[in-house]
Amino acid sequence: xxxxxxxxxxxxxxxxxxxxxxxxxxxxxxxxxxxxxxxxxxxxxxxxxxxxxxxxxxxxxxxxxxxxxxxxxxxxxxxxxxxxxxxxxxxxxxxxxxxxxxxxxxxxxxxxxxxxxxxxxxxxxxxxxxxxxxxxxxxxxxxxxxxxxxxxxxxxxxxxxxxxxxxxxxx
Numbered sequence: 001x002x003x004x005x006x007x008x009x010x011x012x013x014x015x016x017x018x019x020x021x022x023x024x025x026x027x028x029x030x031x032x033x034x035x036x037x038x039x040x041x042x043x044x045x046x047x048x049x050x051x052x053x054x055x056x057x058x059x060x061x062x063x064x065x066x067x068x069x070x071x072x073x074x075x076x077x078x079x080x081x082x083x084x085x086x087x088x089x090x091x092x093x094x095x096x097x098x099x100x101x102x103x104x105x106x107x108x109x110x111x112x113x114x115x116x117x118x119x120x121x122x123x124x125x126x127x128x129x130x131x132x133x134x135x136x137x138x139x140x141x142x143x144x145x146x147x148x149x150x151x152x153x154x155x156x157x158x159x160x161x162x163x164x165x166x167x168x169x170x171x
Contacts (some may be wrong), residue, residue: 007033007106010128033106034078075100079107
């Protein structure tokens with residue numbers, strides 16, 4: 001399965017239109033980890049599964065979702081309610097309760113992916129306002145096979161960041 005993951009566009013609707021048009025039919029699902037600053041009724045959400053960020057004020061956005069797709073159970077939340085700036089412990093407990101093998105979150109605007117206890121934790125960074133040591137506007141594509149998680153980060157021009165390619169073996 002292939003998943004596109006984006007977060008923290010902060011009102012930049014055009015980049016989400018571009019992503020939807022570029023990847024529609026090429027990935028199995030598209031996920032938005034919050035802080036879109038768009039309305040929950042926006043027709044873009046026909047293409048994306050979306051959660052509420054700390055800058056999304058409409059209560060129609062869910063705080064978190066659990067999505068089962070094939071062999072994957074994906075838990076997604078923005079991250080502010082799980083205090084991700086202080087670590088992944090709270091997020092890991094929520095993911096364990098959901099029996100997730102993939103956890104998606106945003107909030108920090110920082111690129112990051114790692115596997116802990118056979119669970120992939122991924123922050124796609126920010127497509128508009130990057131922070132932290134890797135100052136790249138980014139989104140991620142996850143390919144989940146029976147044996148591996150393959151993660152590739154991309155820029156707004158859909159070009160691969162070659163140094164941001166990760167392969168994690170499933171156990």
